[in-house]
Amino acid sequence: MSSPVLRIVTRSSPMARAQVERVRSLLAQTSPDLEVEVVPVTTTADRWTGSLSALGGKENFVREVDAVLAAGAADVAVHCLKDMPGEKPLPPGMTIAGYLVRDDVRDCLVSPAGLQLAELPAGARVGTSSVRRRAQLAAVRPDLDFVLFRGNANKRLEKLAGGEVDAAILAVSGLDRIGRSDAITEIFEPEVMLPPVGAGILALQCRADDDATLDILAPLNDPTTWREAAAERMFLHVLQGHCNSPIAGYAAHVDDELVLSGAVYSLDGKTALTAAEDSGAFTPADLGMSVALALVKQGARDIISAAASTP
Numbered sequence: 001m002s003s004p005v006l007r008i009v010t011r012s013s014p015m016a017r018a019q020v021e022r023v024r025s026l027l028a029q030t031s032p033d034l035e036v037e038v039v040p041v042t043t044t045a046d047r048w049t050g051s052l053s054a055l056g057g058k059e060n061f062v063r064e065v066d067a068v069l070a071a072g073a074a075d076v077a078v079h080c081l082k083d084m085p086g087e088k089p090l091p092p093g094m095t096i097a098g099y100l101v102r103d104d105v106r107d108c109l110v111s112p113a114g115l116q117l118a119e120l121p122a123g124a125r126v127g128t129s130s131v132r133r134r135a136q137l138a139a140v141r142p143d144l145d146f147v148l149f150r151g152n153a154n155k156r157l158e159k160l161a162g163g164e165v166d167a168a169i170l171a172v173s174g175l176d177r178i179g180r181s182d183a184i185t186e187i188f189e190p191e192v193m194l195p196p197v198g199a200g201i202l203a204l205q206c207r208a209d210d211d212a213t214l215d216i217l218a219p220l221n222d223p224t225t226w227r228e229a230a231a232e233r234m235f236l237h238v239l240q241g242h243c244n245s246p247i248a249g250y251a252a253h254v255d256d257e258l259v260l261s262g263a264v265y266s267l268d269g270k271t272a273l274t275a276a277e278d279s280g281a282f283t284p285a286d287l288g289m290s291v292a293l294a295l296v297k298q299g300a301r302d303i304i305s306a307a308a309s310t311p
């Protein structure tokens with residue numbers, strides 16, 4: 001009898017490849033007889049060099065990957081949960097088989113000159129295409145010059161080394177995955193820079209009717225991460241946030257209790273609506289809904305639409 005095969009579809013960036021290797025090594029422990037094949041694709045977002053908002057949504061990061069899965073040319077996709085659209089459900093026929101143990105959720109500053117945020121001179125060019133990061137930084141350093149900065153993490157580090165910008169904000173987990181944590185000059189704690197929904201979480205997505213794959217992937221799911229993801233995803237869904245929304249949402253377990261902190265920012269960072277609740281008797285999804293509604297009551301929808309209509 002030939003050994004069973006699992007085909008993993010992935011984007012072709014070094015970060016995506018590292019994520020697949022993590023899944024492969026976990027599977028080597030949980031399903032030692034399984035043969036794992038990798039199916040690489042390049043997504044529209046990988047080829048796009050303009051602004052994320054002009055590209056028109058997070059789904060550009062995942063669409064081509066999902067198409068390969070839907071066509072049956074692969075069995076599982078490994079997605080950064082952060083890149084998965086929050087305002088709409090998964091594509092028809094798809095399900096999340098599990099979430100891996102969460103990585104570092106924090107953002108960090110990378111400055112080739114070795115500076116911290118407070119040490120950057122006025123007018124320093126800071127590369128980020130994330131409206132959340134930009135709003136959060138502008139709130140404390142409105143004197144910085146925020147510039148469009150795209151490309152995968154390796155390309156961003158090259159641009160930094162080439163002096164295209166003076167500093168950039170990147171995810172710690174992403175730099176860990178490509179083996180470049182050495183580039184970090186300052187790490188921002190969640191209290192300073194609230195992480196985005198799904199930060200540091202890898203999602204295993206497969207066809208909902210593929211019981212064999214669901215069985216193979218089940219042992220890789222981390223129940224703690226699952227609860228955090230459920231709270232954060234519902235939070236984003238209720239806010240109807242999309243790619244150009246300055247929204248942060250971070251759920252963490254504190255003394256066995258799930259706590260969700262959420263924030264919505266104006267693009268200039270001058271307005272910040274915040275809410276935080278613990279789950280008590282709530283399910284994670286109810287907690288997500290409750291924190292989102294607390295922000296809606298403060299006027300979050302107006303701020304989100306104003307941000308969406310700003311070019």
Ligand SMILES: NCc1[nH]cc(CCC(=O)O)c1CC(=O)O
Pocket residue numbers: 080081082083153169170171173174198199200201202
């Ligand atoms: N937008 C690209 C992206 N998607 C997920 C991560 C980081 C890893 C993660 O949070 O899972 C990154 C890179 C970054 O923001 O620096």
